Amino acid sequence: MADPLAPINPASGTKAGSEGASFVLDIGGTWTRASCWPLSAEEPIRMVRTPSRTNHPETPADQLIDQLVDLIVSMAPATKGSKVAISLGAALDHDRGVVYGSAPLWGDSATDVPISARLNARVPNVQWVVKNDVTAMLAAYRAVHSELDASKIAVVTVSSGIAARYDDPSSRIMPTDPAGLQGEIGHLPAVTNDLHLECACGVSDHVAAFASGPGIRAVAGAIAMRADPDVLAVSAVVLSPEEFERTFAAALDADDPFAHSVLREAVNPIADVFTYLLTTQPDIERIVMAGGVIESIGVHYRRAVLRRMRHRGVYHTSSSHPAWLESVIVLARSPQETSPLVGAAILAGADARRATWIQ
Ligand SMILES: [Zn+2]
Numbered sequence: 001m002a003d004p005l006a007p008i009n010p011a012s013g014t015k016a017g018s019e020g021a022s023f024v025l026d027i028g029g030t031w032t033r034a035s036c037w038p039l040s041a042e043e044p045i046r047m048v049r050t051p052s053r054t055n056h057p058e059t060p061a062d063q064l065i066d067q068l069v070d071l072i073v074s075m076a077p078a079t080k081g082s083k084v085a086i087s088l089g090a091a092l093d094h095d096r097g098v099v100y101g102s103a104p105l106w107g108d109s110a111t112d113v114p115i116s117a118r119l120n121a122r123v124p125n126v127q128w129v130v131k132n133d134v135t136a137m138l139a140a141y142r143a144v145h146s147e148l149d150a151s152k153i154a155v156v157t158v159s160s161g162i163a164a165r166y167d168d169p170s171s172r173i174m175p176t177d178p179a180g181l182q183g184e185i186g187h188l189p190a191v192t193n194d195l196h197l198e199c200a201c202g203v204s205d206h207v208a209a210f211a212s213g214p215g216i217r218a219v220a221g222a223i224a225m226r227a228d229p230d231v232l233a234v235s236a237v238v239l240s241p242e243e244f245e246r247t248f249a250a251a252l253d254a255d256d257p258f259a260h261s262v263l264r265e266a267v268n269p270i271a272d273v274f275t276y277l278l279t280t281q282p283d284i285e286r287i288v289m290a291g292g293v294i295e296s297i298g299v300h301y302r303r304a305v306l307r308r309m310r311h312r313g314v315y316h317t318s319s320s321h322p323a324w325l326e327s328v329i330v331l332a333r334s335p336q337e338t339s340p341l342v343g344a345a346i347l348a349g350a351d352a353r354r355a356t357w358i359q
Contacts, residue, residue, distance in 0.1 A: 020350035021085035026340040029054040029104025029160035053107040061109035083127040085348035087136040087340035093180030104160035108202030129348040136343030157291035162186030190269030211270040219266040252300045271308035290332035
């Protein structure tokens, strides 16, 4: 497997120098990463906190949007004629460069944000290419898995939000709905028992309200209210926002019963989404889970998903062919394998062979 972070070789058909992006950004709910392209070991990827609802819960959405545009303009070089590729963690219409919303970035704000137009207005001499982050992750994964060129695969990110993407391997086109969207599975209704949580988008009982990073902490808080005091007393999980992520991961590693009960409850809705996907599209050969939560607790997360799917999964097949589920539901092997920075550069033309990958 090629190293996706290795600089792409111009001799192999890449047009990075002439037609591709010279700078890439990946904007997530928590962090913004930026680098010159091609990536280079000599030049570390810059990381700054994103001006987002996740990081600044009290700041109004319109101010966060202004601050984000300011941040992008301040980080990207304004070299005349250059191209900047941006991977954005938001639901957006790729054709028009319009963002419909992003719970991690802007909470429940439903105002359309013409991000490409706003960047063009600020720095018209630069060509701004804005793509969804999961679309970019799928592009990066495709680029290092040529053995799957003929296979239908889906990439799912589990971080401050949740989303999925799949493409049509025969046409190389990513199907979209009339709004130019696909795979916003984090905002699908979650079938839950007696636990009800509000999604960051403002609607109750969405998948991300349970199975995302913030969702898992919300589930932990709700379960702690009704947990056996003896189990809770011996748990190493600390529920405060500052301590939860670290202590939860360590508790899972230590077979903490409370931590595992939380994770089982939290992943049920996303496991059900995978069940629906595989029930209606059994030709999906691989569902690749990636993102911040997976980097932290991926092995436990996958195990909990498979457990749910074995008990309440694809009718008949989950129990008769458990090895099939194990082969389809996989983890990204490293963050680089689904790097949004790499994917954004590819989608912006860094690799001519992939330039028609998305319309
Ligand atoms: Zn939602």
